[in-house]
Amino acid sequence: MKKAFIAFCLVGWGVIAVPTASAQNLSSQKIPLDPSVKTGKLKNGITYYIRKNSEPKNRAELRLAVKAGSVLETDAQQGLAHFMEHMNFNGTTNFPKNELVNFLQKTGVRFGADLNAYTGFDETVYMLPIPTDSAGLLEKGIQVLEDWAQGALLDPDEIEKERGVVLEESRMGRGAQQRMRDKFLKVILNNSRYAERLPIGKDSILKSFKPETIKAFYKDWYRPDLMAVIAVGDFDVAKVESLINQKFSSIKPPVNPKKRIRYDIPLDGSTKVAIVTDPEYPQNLVQLIYKQPNSKEKTLQDVRNNFAQDLYNAMMGQRMQELTQKANPPFLYGASQYGDFLGNLDSYTSIALAKDAGSMKTALTTLLEENVRVQKFGFTQPELDRAKKDFYNAIEEAYKERDKTKSANHVQEYLDHFLHDKPFMGAEAYFEFVKKHLDGVTLAEINGLAKKYITDKNRAVVIMGPEKSKDALPTEAEIRTLLNEAGKDVTAYVDDVVDAPLLKTEPTPGKITGEKLLDKLGVTELTLSNGVKVLLKSTDFKNDEILIKATAKGGYSLFPDERETGIFTSYLVQSGGVGPYNQTQLQKFLAGKTASAGPYLSELTEGVGGNTNPKDLETTLQLIYAYFTEPRKDADVATGILANQKAYLENIQKTLTPEKVYSDSINAVLTSNNPKRQPLKPESVDKVSLDRAFEIYKDRFADASDFVFTIVGAFKPETVKPLIEKYLGSLPSSERDDTFSHPNIFPPKGRIEKVIYKGLEPKSRVTLVSSGEYDYNPENNTQIEALQEILQIKLIEALREEESGVYGVSVSEGTDKFPTGHYRFSIGFGCAPENVDKLVKRALEEVNKIKQNGADPKDIDKFVAETRRKTEIALKTNGFWLDYLDDNTFLGDDLNEIFEQDRLLKSITVASTKAAAQQYFNDDNFIKVVLMPEKK
The missing domain is CATH 3.30.830.10 (Metalloenzyme, LuxS/M16 peptidase-like)
Known part of the structure; x- marks a missing residue:
């Protein structure tokens, strides 16, 4: 399924009978919507979505969505869709001036953090979380939505005051990124209306527009047929439906509504190239965009077909990540995936952050080669098997958490349904559908997507770099040559897999030597025979989540002359993998599992963190044990990491942005230029030693006796005690007396x-x-x-x-x-x-x-x-x-x-x-x- 749909469709739930393929052809079946959501449309055209959900309790998430954004502005209104969003917080019928913000703050709703809104090209969305445990607050919340829909006062004095605020928002968005975007946007958007209607608008209009101009936008586009009210939370659905009827039915539809034009980005088959530079841009970025008509999910066959898209993205993502784990990586970062683009288009997009301007051709060539590799040879069956395991695991996890899903997640589903026609099946129905149809996705089907996604039609290449490196960037002619010739000599992908136990030998379990119940906290404190302490807090906040964190005092403060190596130590160790597995092989070994864990070393502490579930807790504890006892040194990966880090720092130093100079200056003042607080420089990387990093790491993780492990989540203490004894009770221990060496760096006096x-x-x-x-x-x-x-x-x-x-x-x-x-x-x-x-x-x-x-x-x-x-x-x-x-x-x-x-x-x-x-x-x-x- 499409990426955006995957992100949001999983959070609903409800029992829906999905017919099997044998019962009826999937292409003739519409996608059933989650019946737990009460949907409807008022006589005046307003759509509503209502759902009872108790996560979190005594809270509701309210939204007003309007299918009107900057793309609908006239030439004289550029920026006023966004300005209108601001004005809805500056005086409405029932909340004049700033009384709305004042009222909501009194209820515990924070302006910006909670109460907020956004304006896009095609929509404006207002967001209001509201408590439901105080009399009248829910009613007030619905009233706020109605005020936004039809009660904006648009007082001329308030408009004048808000001009400065919006102009400052525009000012803060200026810089290298904005200047470069303005140069390439028309190219990649084929001079469509989207390229001319950025939501922030034009400062000249923001400074001088007449109140009548913004009132016209409000009158034309804030109307019932373009609006939806969404309410999800801990409330009575019938009551909320009644409130919506009471508040919104009085909004009268316009007699002669202005036509809501759907603007398209035209596809002309050509390849566009944009090379843009800026004096304040410090990086070297290449974007390769293959534009395609948007594919809508209308039938169950579309949902089934989009399994392949998600699996393709996952496998391509794994390959791109592997490229950065080499001794001489072709770029600092790379990614390729298919998904939504803008307007009526999807895109398959490949991006890479090159080491420097001279490496841009290498980065672009690598992107093209990887695309051609999958086009020519496809993926392998083991890659697909692992991707299916991960996909299924994610869907199963969403299903298990279906009654613990946050209301804000549900709200996003219904916004996407109203604004973008994306379906919401619900976690239970979707999980059942995945169980029936995931196995049927074939390797040939997914490999066919590469030929669909990667073509020589409707392409765009965007090169972004520093002005001073302009001459080193590839020319348009060189780029077009690479597009035509790159990848001719590629060979098939070789899947590097290891089949071995994670641990060479089974640990000899320790013993629980002390146990104390902290009743008020609901915490069980264990002391193990090796001195390790464990705090266990069993919760029902999530059905399938266990979080782990362990901390001990020390850190690289104990190695004051080796700060640079200390900073990189845990990163280099973790990037090497554990036991028989390098990092890439370890990721493949963990396919289908929710088992992540890794060490960290900070200035004052060392420790580990983990995220898992009851099913994979033992694997996660094995990982933690392995990081203590079998860290793996990978010189090739470490060389690549350090080379990339040095290149990144060199780019920053060559083109110091105002933001970088400013933050470094503040840091220098606050720390009195202390060497232990100075930002890393390219020469800092030269001081990093992999061998010394491992010595420091082994020193800090040689003694677990001062570690305190905190484990919180869905487990019962009695069931996890044997695992704790086996994997944490067996950690090495010398019972040394450890602490940190605080640098004692604070802002200067005066x-x-x-x-x-x-x-x-x-x-x-x-x-x-x-x-x-x-x-x-x-x-x-x-x-x-x-x-x-x-x-x-x-x-x-x-x-x-x-x-x-x-x-x-x-x-x-x-x-x-x-x-x-x-x-x-x-x-x-x-x-x-x-x-x-x-x-x-x-x-x-x-x-x-x-x-x-x-x-x-x-x-x-x-x-x-x-x-x-x-x-x-x-x-x-x-x-x-x-x-x-x-x-x-x-x-x-x-x-x-x-x-x-x-x-x-x-x-x-x-x-x-x-x-x-x-x-x-x-x-x-x-x-x-x-x-x-x-x-x-």
């Missing part, structure tokens, strides 16, 4: 201001940092988190809504416990160069208001609501508990701290925020770094 002049575009970035010593404890941590969120709210109001000077503002905080307590506050935003001083002044004024008066009680309420809502959902996820238990164990914090949240939140008051602001926004320790465009 006031520092720095301006960097870099960049061609008229845009600036600002970073303001306050830092100092800190008493690390739960009470202070909560105060500093509250201060961060409250200031974020205030700066969005001030800099975006009132000053119209930014698109977004970020406020972040960080606290350290080791070696001594330390905190850092950072405020960041982008803006016009001429507005830097004004906006910095306004930002500091907002900080000073909190220092003088404390936070607004309404903002404190918003922080409390957001935190409670966020935590409520997090507590029902395996990922949260894995990180929480692991982090608190490493820091030596109380594992029961999570149960103190209500008490800690009650401590946030106007007075406490005032005191915190005075303490943490320290005028004596203040850093300001500003990026300005180059002086002309």
